[in-house]
Amino acid sequence: MSPTIDVQLTDVWQEFPAYPSRLTALREIDLTIAPGSFVSIVGGSGCGKSTLLQLVAGLQMPARGEVRIAGKRPSSLRKAKQIGWMSQQAALLPWRTVLENVQLPRQVNRRTNGTDGIGAQDMLKLVNLQEFAAAYPHTLSGGMQQRVALARTLAVGASLWLMDEPFASLDELTRESLTNELLALWQQFHPTVLWVTHNLAEAVRLSDRIIVLSPRPGRIVGDVHVSLARRRDDTCEAFQVVLRQVRTSLQGAGS
Amino acid sequence: MTVEVYEQIGRGRIRNGAKNIRVNGDKLVGVGIVLGAMAIWETAVFLTKTPAYLMPAPSAIVRYLLGHWWSLWGAGLVTLAEALGGLLLGTAVGIVLAVLINFWQRLEQGIMSLALLIKSTPIIAIAPILTIWLGFGPAPKVIVTALLTFFPVLINTLTGFRAADPAILDLMRSLDASPQETFVHVRWPGARPFLFAALRVVAPLAMIGAVVAEWMGASSGLGRNMWLAYTNLNMPALFAAVFVLTVLSTAVYQLVVVVEGRALFWQHMEKNRGLQNDSVGTEIK
Numbered sequence: 001m002s003p004t005i006d007v008q009l010t011d012v013w014q015e016f017p018a019y020p021s022r023l024t025a026l027r028e029i030d031l032t033i034a035p036g037s038f039v040s041i042v043g044g045s046g047c048g049k050s051t052l053l054q055l056v057a058g059l060q061m062p063a064r065g066e067v068r069i070a071g072k073r074p075s076s077l078r079k080a081k082q083i084g085w086m087s088q089q090a091a092l093l094p095w096r097t098v099l100e101n102v103q104l105p106r107q108v109n110r111r112t113n114g115t116d117g118i119g120a121q122d123m124l125k126l127v128n129l130q131e132f133a134a135a136y137p138h139t140l141s142g143g144m145q146q147r148v149a150l151a152r153t154l155a156v157g158a159s160l161w162l163m164d165e166p167f168a169s170l171d172e173l174t175r176e177s178l179t180n181e182l183l184a185l186w187q188q189f190h191p192t193v194l195w196v197t198h199n200l201a202e203a204v205r206l207s208d209r210i211i212v213l214s215p216r217p218g219r220i221v222g223d224v225h226v227s228l229a230r231r232r233d234d235t236c237e238a239f240q241v242v243l244r245q246v247r248t249s250l251q252g253a254g255s
Numbered sequence: 256m257t258v259e260v261y262e263q264i265g266r267g268r269i270r271n272g273a274k275n276i277r278v279n280g281d282k283l284v285g286v287g288i289v290l291g292a293m294a295i296w297e298t299a300v301f302l303t304k305t306p307a308y309l310m311p312a313p314s315a316i317v318r319y320l321l322g323h324w325w326s327l328w329g330a331g332l333v334t335l336a337e338a339l340g341g342l343l344l345g346t347a348v349g350i351v352l353a354v355l356i357n358f359w360q361r362l363e364q365g366i367m368s369l370a371l372l373i374k375s376t377p378i379i380a381i382a383p384i385l386t387i388w389l390g391f392g393p394a395p396k397v398i399v400t401a402l403l404t405f406f407p408v409l410i411n412t413l414t415g416f417r418a419a420d421p422a423i424l425d426l427m428r429s430l431d432a433s434p435q436e437t438f439v440h441v442r443w444p445g446a447r448p449f450l451f452a453a454l455r456v457v458a459p460l461a462m463i464g465a466v467v468a469e470w471m472g473a474s475s476g477l478g479r480n481m482w483l484a485y486t487n488l489n490m491p492a493l494f495a496a497v498f499v500l501t502v503l504s505t506a507v508y509q510l511v512v513v514v515e516g517r518a519l520f521w522q523h524m525e526k527n528r529g530l531q532n533d534s535v536g537t538e539i540k
Contacts, residue, residue: 059428075431094522
């Protein structure tokens with residue numbers, strides 16, 4: 001896992017054909033993300049957060065502009081299995097056991113697999129699921145399913161994690177403990193993380209930097225650097241200051 | 256409750272115990288209803304003095320069944336073999352076509368038009384032609400059955416391929432998985448429930464296809480028995496053949512259900528999840 005991957009978006013626009021005219025989802029996105037940093041993208045629903053993530057993953061092509069990851073196109077990064085993708089749905093295969101689900105990333109696009117991969121069992125240990133290796137996804141709670149998805153993301157061995165509100169459908173307590181675990185894993189592996197969320201407090205708790213998008217068409221209206229020491233205390237004054245700052249730039253955008 | 260217990264009985268989980276009493280009770284009611292209907296039928300035929308060539312009494316049918324069980328069994332096996340052969344062929348063709356369309360979308364229009372054309376041609380028109388071409392042996396029966404069964408399999412399997420979870424497809428793309436890998440790991444396993452849904456519909460249909468084809472000319476089989484009985488106005492023989500056909504159709508259907516239960520084990524867990532309390536899930540979050 002190479003720890004130095006930066007992401008650069010240059011004048012990126014995204015449009016979708018929609019009735020009656022084209023729909024602009026994102027405009028003039030200029031963004032450089034430092035290697036190994038944890039960056040949150042916040043904004044209201046439909047502001048293009050997920051679209052932005054899809055563009056970085058190369059799952060969509062931009063209408064205009066360029067996306068470069070470590071100087072390369074997203075597609076070559078995907079070929080090299082340098083992208084760990086996680087969405088709101090755990091997206092597990094129901095006919096596979098937990099362990100078999102975690103093994104999936106190494107079973108596809110095999111040419112890229114190194115010989116030194118950490119075993120799927122060890123990945124499960126990292127998310128405290130080793131006892132559930134033989135269980136099937138439907139016997140697990142939503143939080144545990146997302147843990148499996150997290151282990152599967154780790155198993156990719158990627159140095160860029162793209163996470164689209166992975167814990168948004170979980171209850172508050174589960175969500176908090178999972179984000180703490182995620183933070184610990186980030187500190188252990190030091191990937192570059194792009195984290196999409198609409199939960200501002202969560203963004204402040206996790207990130208080195210918070211990018212605020214305006215309502216559609218999404219455009220960067222705020223760029224807040226957070227330099228508080230981790231683990232961050234939601235109740236302390238410094239935290240609240242940053243949170244207010246993020247909220248202000250979001251409201252300033254007219255949402 | 257009862258449905259759940261039935262399912263478990265069907266899978267041979269519970270063989271004795273208190274729950275069985277309830278199930279046996281339900282079964283008794285079922286048998287009672289059938290016997291009651293038979294009794295009314297028997298009495299009606301007796302009282303109205305209906306001749307057997309119009310409407311045979313159940314007792315006459317049973318007498319025929321007992322007297323000719325060996326030849327009926329033989330005929331049933333012939334029809335069953337033809338139906339299963341046709342079912343296998345039709346299913347294979349349906350799956351292969353769906354796979355072709357999955358990988359080469361451009362084939363869809365052509366394959367679908369052709370399939371629809373075959374599907375909408377009455378089987379009763381095709382069967383005699385095939386018999387003229389291929390003779391009185393099993394070949395035309397197998398083909399008629401295959402023609403009758405491939406279409407639902409094709410449609411359902413294709414629908415299954417396309418019903419793959421978009422979130423999983425995104426994941427596969429993020430890993431740069433090839434279309435073949437996505438097919439093997441995601442689309443094919445995910446299409447199996449759709450395939451089995453089609454098989455449930457198509458399995459009893461296969462028996463009908465084989466019988467219809469036999470009716471058009473056959474050297475053996477239930478359809479031939481029926482045709483002979485019909486031309487001789489031997490109603491007990493006709494009803495007996497229908498009875499055997501029904502039993503075999505049900506057996507084929509049950510076979511599909513059993514295989515489905517094995518193949519789609521995870522769906523049972525999905526269904527049962529609401530019934531059990533989800534104790535594993537709540538321990539750790």
